[in-house]
Amino acid sequence: MQSSRLRRRFADETALRHTSSERTDPAGQNRRIRSAVARLAHVDPGSVTPLETMRRTTGELPGLRVERYELRSPARDGIRAVLLAPSGPPRPRPAVLVSPGRRAVLEQVTGLKPPDHPDRNIAERLARAGLLTLTVDYGLDGGLPAALLSGRDEAAVLTQAFSLGSQPLLGALVEDALGALGWLRGHPDADPERIGLFGHSLGAAVALHTALLQDGEPLPLCAASHLGSYPLLHGELLSGNPVAMLPGILRHADLPDLYAALCPAPLQVQYGTIDPTLSRQDTESAAEQLRKAYALGSAQHRLEILGLPMGHATDPERATAFFLDALGKNAVRPAVPVPALRLRFDVAARREVTDRVDEALASGTLTLGPQVAEFEARAEPWVGREAVAVSSGSAALEIAFRTIGVAGRTVLVPVNTFFATAAAAVRAGAVVDFVDMELDGLGLDPASLEQALERHPDVAAVAVVHIGGVISPAIHQVTETCRARGIPLVEDAAHAFGSRLDGAPAGTFGSYGAFSLYPTKVLTSAEGGILTTPGPAELDTVRRLRDHGKVAYEAGLHDCPGSNWRMSEVHAAIGLAQLERFDAATRARQALAARYDEHLSGVPGLRRYDVPAGVTANGYKYLAYLPDGVDRATLKARLRTRHGVALAGEVYDTLLCEQPYFTAQGAPPARDFPQARWFAAHHICLPLYPSITPAQQQRTLAALRTELANLC
Numbered sequence: 001m002q003s004s005r006l007r008r009r010f011a012d013e014t015a016l017r018h019t020s021s022e023r024t025d026p027a028g029q030n031r032r033i034r035s036a037v038a039r040l041a042h043v044d045p046g047s048v049t050p051l052e053t054m055r056r057t058t059g060e061l062p063g064l065r066v067e068r069y070e071l072r073s074p075a076r077d078g079i080r081a082v083l084l085a086p087s088g089p090p091r092p093r094p095a096v097l098v099s100p101g102r103r104a105v106l107e108q109v110t111g112l113k114p115p116d117h118p119d120r121n122i123a124e125r126l127a128r129a130g131l132l133t134l135t136v137d138y139g140l141d142g143g144l145p146a147a148l149l150s151g152r153d154e155a156a157v158l159t160q161a162f163s164l165g166s167q168p169l170l171g172a173l174v175e176d177a178l179g180a181l182g183w184l185r186g187h188p189d190a191d192p193e194r195i196g197l198f199g200h201s202l203g204a205a206v207a208l209h210t211a212l213l214q215d216g217e218p219l220p221l222c223a224a225s226h227l228g229s230y231p232l233l234h235g236e237l238l239s240g241n242p243v244a245m246l247p248g249i250l251r252h253a254d255l256p257d258l259y260a261a262l263c264p265a266p267l268q269v270q271y272g273t274i275d276p277t278l279s280r281q282d283t284e285s286a287a288e289q290l291r292k293a294y295a296l297g298s299a300q301h302r303l304e305i306l307g308l309p310m311g312h313a314t315d316p317e318r319a320t321a322f323f324l325d326a327l328g329k330n331a332v333r334p335a336v337p338v339p340a341l342r343l344r345f346d347v348a349a350r351r352e353v354t355d356r357v358d359e360a361l362a363s364g365t366l367t368l369g370p371q372v373a374e375f376e377a378r379a380e381p382w383v384g385r386e387a388v389a390v391s392s393g394s395a396a397l398e399i400a401f402r403t404i405g406v407a408g409r410t411v412l413v414p415v416n417t418f419f420a421t422a423a424a425a426v427r428a429g430a431v432v433d434f435v436d437m438e439l440d441g442l443g444l445d446p447a448s449l450e451q452a453l454e455r456h457p458d459v460a461a462v463a464v465v466h467i468g469g470v471i472s473p474a475i476h477q478v479t480e481t482c483r484a485r486g487i488p489l490v491e492d493a494a495h496a497f498g499s500r501l502d503g504a505p506a507g508t509f510g511s512y513g514a515f516s517l518y519p520t521k522v523l524t525s526a527e528g529g530i531l532t533t534p535g536p537a538e539l540d541t542v543r544r545l546r547d548h549g550k551v552a553y554e555a556g557l558h559d560c561p562g563s564n565w566r567m568s569e570v571h572a573a574i575g576l577a578q579l580e581r582f583d584a585a586t587r588a589r590q591a592l593a594a595r596y597d598e599h600l601s602g603v604p605g606l607r608r609y610d611v612p613a614g615v616t617a618n619g620y621k622y623l624a625y626l627p628d629g630v631d632r633a634t635l636k637a638r639l640r641t642r643h644g645v646a647l648a649g650e651v652y653d654t655l656l657c658e659q660p661y662f663t664a665q666g667a668p669p670a671r672d673f674p675q676a677r678w679f680a681a682h683h684i685c686l687p688l689y690p691s692i693t694p695a696q697q698q699r700t701l702a703a704l705r706t707e708l709a710n711l712c
């Protein structure tokens with residue numbers, strides 16, 4: 001009765017999953033499954049820190065060195081662990097993280113005490129075969145004081161504790177296991193490139209999810225006594241360990257799909273044909289499903305599914321053979337690629353966003369509501385003036401040009417900028433002309449500006465752009481020139497949220513400051529922008545333009561055309577979560593930029609761009625210059641295909657005067673802008689974002705060194 005009701009519930013979930021998971025793109029499907037696992041586990045794979053050592057004692061078994069540890073994770077203290085190393089001088093060797101079953105005793109698994117079952121000492125068996133093993137006791141039995149437990153199940157008590165932060169217990173165990181992997185990689189006896197995972201029963205669930213959440217390619221996994229379908233294990237047999245699955249997972253994947261998502265990593269799954277916790281028929285059909293899915297994923301996969309004549313157990317010989325092969329000399333993992341940009345919202349930020357979106361949905365106020373107001377208030381200190389949130393950076397620019405009233409007149413823009421700077425002026429009815437840049441601060445060249453002003457007596461506005469997040473000290477001369485002639489200056493600060501010059505933030509130098517919150521910028525709201533204005537009168541106009549020129553929020557009266565340039569509550573929710581973390585993210589970028597500064601001299605031919613004194617750049621772009629004669633496109637292609645390293649996009653590789661839209665209107669040739677032309681041809685942008693690792697930075701520099709030596 002009960003179970004058939006459960007089955008109907010599962011049928012709904014499974015139907016959802018099958019419509020969304022047609023295996024036409026197995027690699028993409030596996031990525032989606034791994035991403036769902038990370039979300040449901042509330043784990044940020046890329047940012048788990050290695051466990052810390054609290055206590056260490058050493059000992060010996062015949063033929064083995066024993067190190068006993070108490071380790072600490074951000075969530076828990078006193079995680080007991082045992083490292084076993086084959087005796088002899090320390091040397092890097094393949095290593096296995098062992099996750100035992102729920103009721104396993106650490107001392108028995110590691111051979112420190114005689115095992116109660118012949119297969120129980122799996123860690124000792126692997127170590128005797130020449131592998132380094134780290135066995136972690138997750139403390140679900142015997143970790144908490146009996147007096148506090150007062151008869152309750154320890155896992156249930158821990159489940160409650162973690163649910164306060166809405167993390168499932170499995171997520172917390174996996175996070176600790178990822179921390180243990182990080183710890184193991186740093187052990188002097190471990191070869192960090194050759195690490196595998198073993199788990200039995202609940203430990204197999206921990207190991208499986210840990211393998212899925214590795215940053216980069218999944219690790220080799222041997223999983224014992226954990227195969228079947230979730231609906232049967234948890235819905236009908238009721239033999240599934242409640243800790244062993246992630247709440248909500250069935251919408252994305254059943255257990256065989258999770259194993260399949262490890263493809264092409266080597267995988268061994270053992271199950272007992274007389275295991276009383278499994279149904280043989282269900283296990284065999286899960287095995288079949290897994291076999292099919294793995295075969296789809298890659299031609300070079302290594303999958304073994306072993307139905308063995310045993311109960312709820314492990315076959316240590318088969319496990320050992322698997323690891324000796326999977327972690328053998330030829331088994332070097334491919335290096336993690338270096339993407340040009342990786343936008344990462346950590347678990348806490350995502351929870352904040354979803355909660356804020358939920359708040360907006362529940363309230364029914366979806367645009368220009370309290371979250372937009374909060375976003376504007378919190379952005380103000382960063383932009384130095386009252387902030388108006390709009391739908392995009394281009395909207396901010398267009399509103400600024402419309403408020404100034406540039407229609408039918410000339411707007412001067414730097415020849416080296418994004419198309420949107422000029423296009424916004426064009427949409428506001430202006431004719432644009434271009435100004436060369438200066439190479440010290442990458443701003444408008446004051447001499448070139450003077451010449452353009454001589455050419456055009458009707459200039460309605462001048463735009464500057466803080467390229468790469470650098471506010472050029474030459475802006476003082478530009479503001480002086482504009483002030484002397486009574487011409488408003490528009491700062492396109494799309495790159496420069498949080499940048500400063502002599503302490504003053506971007507957005508306070510011109511009459512207007514326009515910021516973009518597009519995802520590639522340092523601060524994002526998915527889509528969005530911010531506009532600052534010279535004073536209260538303009539603030540009022542700008543707010544009216546943003547909302548169809550409405551005279552007042554409630555009134556149906558409009559005194560100018562305006563448009564729909566509003567920011568929604570959903571976008572503000574994302575922006576607020578970003579804003580709260582902006583300071584830390586900026587410091588991370590700046591520290592990473594300083595690392596490049598320090599090591600760039602090790603790349604012959606590459607020249608550093610030095611940010612001028614007085615400038616605090618936000619680290620939006622890290623610029624460097626190529627030697628003459630090196631073709632950037634060739635270099636970038638080689639970095640990508642030979643090293644998996646992607647450089648970030650240039651700022652910019654094509655001057656505005658060479659954009660088809662402007663050449664069709666007879667724009668002057670690039671040779672009229674010698675500095676911008678040189679800059680466009682010579683600069684590159686190294687990958688720089690808060691989640692890039694120092695190792696990835698080193699790989700980027702090493703790849704540049706190799707390829708520049710070939711090309712120079």
Ligand SMILES: *Cc1c(COP(=O)(O)O)cnc(C)c1O
Pocket residue numbers: 392393394395417418420421465492494495515516517518528529
């Ligand atoms: C990104 C960007 C814009 C446009 O911002 P959107 O939010 O995409 O409209 C304008 N100018 C520059 C310099 C930019 O980099």
